[in-house]
Amino acid sequence: MSAPQLVVHRDKELMAQAAAARLITRIVDAQAARGSASVVLTGGRNGNGLLAALSSSPARDAIDWSRLDLWWGDERFLPEGDPDRNDTQARAALLDSVPLDPARVHSMPVSGGAYGTDVDAAAAAYAEELAVAARPENHGPVPTFDVLMLGVGPDTHVASLFPEHPAVRETERTVVGVHGAPKPPPTRISLTFRAIRAAREVWLLAAGEDKAKAAAMALSGAGELQAPAAGAYGRARTLWLLDAAAASELPRDLYPPASA
Numbered sequence: 001m002s003a004p005q006l007v008v009h010r011d012k013e014l015m016a017q018a019a020a021a022r023l024i025t026r027i028v029d030a031q032a033a034r035g036s037a038s039v040v041l042t043g044g045r046n047g048n049g050l051l052a053a054l055s056s057s058p059a060r061d062a063i064d065w066s067r068l069d070l071w072w073g074d075e076r077f078l079p080e081g082d083p084d085r086n087d088t089q090a091r092a093a094l095l096d097s098v099p100l101d102p103a104r105v106h107s108m109p110v111s112g113g114a115y116g117t118d119v120d121a122a123a124a125a126y127a128e129e130l131a132v133a134a135r136p137e138n139h140g141p142v143p144t145f146d147v148l149m150l151g152v153g154p155d156t157h158v159a160s161l162f163p164e165h166p167a168v169r170e171t172e173r174t175v176v177g178v179h180g181a182p183k184p185p186p187t188r189i190s191l192t193f194r195a196i197r198a199a200r201e202v203w204l205l206a207a208g209e210d211k212a213k214a215a216a217m218a219l220s221g222a223g224e225l226q227a228p229a230a231g232a233y234g235r236a237r238t239l240w241l242l243d244a245a246a247a248s249e250l251p252r253d254l255y256p257p258a259s260a
C-alpha cells in the first residue's frame with residue numbers, strides 16, 4: 001500500500017493537461033522498460049478531459065500505440081455504442097484517433113451482446129480476460145497495470161464501487177456485476193479493490209467544488225466502506241490529482257490553501 005501523494009492544479013483544464021503529460025511519460029517509460037504498457041481508463045468528465053488533452057498534445061506521438069493495453073475500471077452495462085458507455089466516450093475523446101491494436105483494447109462487455117442481460121456473467125468474463133493477460137510475475141489474477149485512473153464521485157465512489165454497496169466488500173473476485181447503483185444506470189460492471197490495488201500507480205482525479213467534501217473525507221482517514229476512494233491505492237504510488245476547488249476543504253496538514 002502506498003500513501004497518497006497530492007498534486008493540486010489551478011483549475012481543471014490545467015489538471016487535464018498536466019495529467020495527460022504525466023500519462024504520456026508513464027506510458028513511454030513503461031514501454032522502454034518492459035516493452036509494452038497497460039493503462040486502466042475511467043469514465044467521467046475528468047477522465048475524458050484527460051484523454052482529450054492527450055489527443056491534442058503533440059507529445060502523443062511519443063507513444064507506441066500498438067504496444068499499449070487499455071482496460072476499464074468500470075462500465076455502464078448498456079448496449080454497444082450507447083453514448084453513456086465509458087468506452088464510447090473514450091473512443092470519441094481519443095481512442096478512435098490513434099493507431100491502437102484492437103486486440104489490446106479491452107472494453108468491458110455490452111448488454112445485449114454475448115451475455116445478454118446477465119451482468120454477473122459479463123463481469124466473470126472480464127475477470128477471465130484479465131486472468132489470461134496476467135503473467136506469472138504479476139503474482140495474481142490481473143496484470144500489474146502501469147497506471148490505473150479513477151474519477152472520484154461526490155459521494156466518494158470510485159469505478160462503480162459505491163459507499164456501503166456489496167461490491168466494496170468483495171475481497172476475492174476481481175470484477176463484479178453491480179446491481180442497483182445509486183447513480184444511473186443502475187446496472188454496471190466494476191473492478192474491485194483487489195484488481196485496483198494490483199496497479200503499479202493509481203491516480204484519482206477530482207476537480208470542482210462538488211468534490212471538495214469527498215476528497216477531504218477520503219484523505220482524512222475515512223474507512224473504505226464509507227468512502228471507497230480511501231481504499232484505492234497502488235503498489236508503488238497513489239496520486240491524487242486535484243484542482244484548487246476540489247482541494248479547498250482538505251485538512252491544512254495535507255494541503256495548505258494559497259492564502260495561508
Ligand SMILES: O=C(O)[C@H](O)[C@@H](O)[C@H](O)[C@H](O)COP(=O)(O)O
Nearest residue numbers: 043044045046047151152153159
Ligand atoms: O460511471 C460513472 O457514472 C462515472 O464514470 C463516474 O463514476 C465518474 O467517474 C465519477 O462520478 C467522477 O466523475 P467526473 O470526473 O465527471 O467528476
